[in-house]
Amino acid sequence: MASTLNFFMVPEDEKALFRLLGRHHVTLYPDLIPPGWTPLVADPDAAVVAQLELGSYYLAFEKLAPVVVHPVKRGPDRGMLKIEEVPSPVFHYERSQLNEAGELEGGRLWAELIKTGATEDMKGKPRALNSIFDEIHQHFRKSWRRSEPKGYWIGPKCGDLVKRSGLKLREPGHKGRLYEVWR
Numbered sequence: 001m002a003s004t005l006n007f008f009m010v011p012e013d014e015k016a017l018f019r020l021l022g023r024h025h026v027t028l029y030p031d032l033i034p035p036g037w038t039p040l041v042a043d044p045d046a047a048v049v050a051q052l053e054l055g056s057y058y059l060a061f062e063k064l065a066p067v068v069v070h071p072v073k074r075g076p077d078r079g080m081l082k083i084e085e086v087p088s089p090v091f092h093y094e095r096s097q098l099n100e101a102g103e104l105e106g107g108r109l110w111a112e113l114i115k116t117g118a119t120e121d122m123k124g125k126p127r128a129l130n131s132i133f134d135e136i137h138q139h140f141r142k143s144w145r146r147s148e149p150k151g152y153w154i155g156p157k158c159g160d161l162v163k164r165s166g167l168k169l170r171e172p173g174h175k176g177r178l179y180e181v182w183r
Contacts, residue, residue: 003133005109005140006152008169008179009096013144013155015049018042020139021059024132029058029090033069033081052095058083059091059109064126085112089129094172096158103168105176106152109136148182 009017018026022044029039031054039060042048060067060083068084083090096107111133113125140153147154147169154162154169159181161167169179 003111003113005137006106007096007108007140007144007155008104008106008147008152008158009155010104010158010161011049012157014095016155017136017139018049019044020136021132024061025063027060027062028052028093029060029067029083030054031056031058031082032072032077033083035079035081054095055097056092056094058085058088059093061089061126061129061132064089064128089126091133099170101168103170103178104158105170105172106179107172109133146182147179149177149179150182152179154179154181 021042026042027039028042028048030037040048040051042059058067065088067088067090069081070084072078072080072082085092090111092108092110094107094110096104099105111129113130113133143156145154145156145159146152152169152171158167158169162169162181170176171179
């Protein structure tokens with residue numbers, strides 16, 4: 001069963017998130033990994049945020065267990081490597097980015113924390129992965145704002161931009177709706 005955190009964040013909020021994750025020795029991989037690619041390492045001073053170019057990455061906690069990859073054998077991405085999400089200790093991280101209209105589209109952090117999908121079977125993934133996901137969720141609950149309507153967490157710097165400069169927050173997708181900061 002997957003756990004998801006939806007959010008809106010600007011680069012300053014993203015740096016704060018990577019500062020939080022820096023002590024867990026996180027490495028970043030793109031969705032499709034070219035052969036010979038060296039992963040980015042999330043450092044505590046969050047300098048890795050300036051190096052991010054793609055819209056989504058895998059946050060790998062290789063200290064807990066090895067990351068399982070397999071080559072793509074067919075299609076236009078043939079020869080690239082793909083991460084197996086279920087056996088690997090990874091979170092899928094989609095970044096919040098501005099769209100063509102200047103609105104900030106939401107991102108998400110997705111993790112498969114239970115290997116089989118059965119809620120009564122909690123083995124398979126390292127327990128530390130659950131605690132890291134809970135730590136991020138607690139960080140959001142403690143210092144981030146909620147959205148109106150419900151469903152998204154809004155970073156502190158992002159919330160300030162919404163209130164002060166009128167930044168619009170839009171749900172990703174074809175007809176995503178607009179969100180506001182609650183209170």
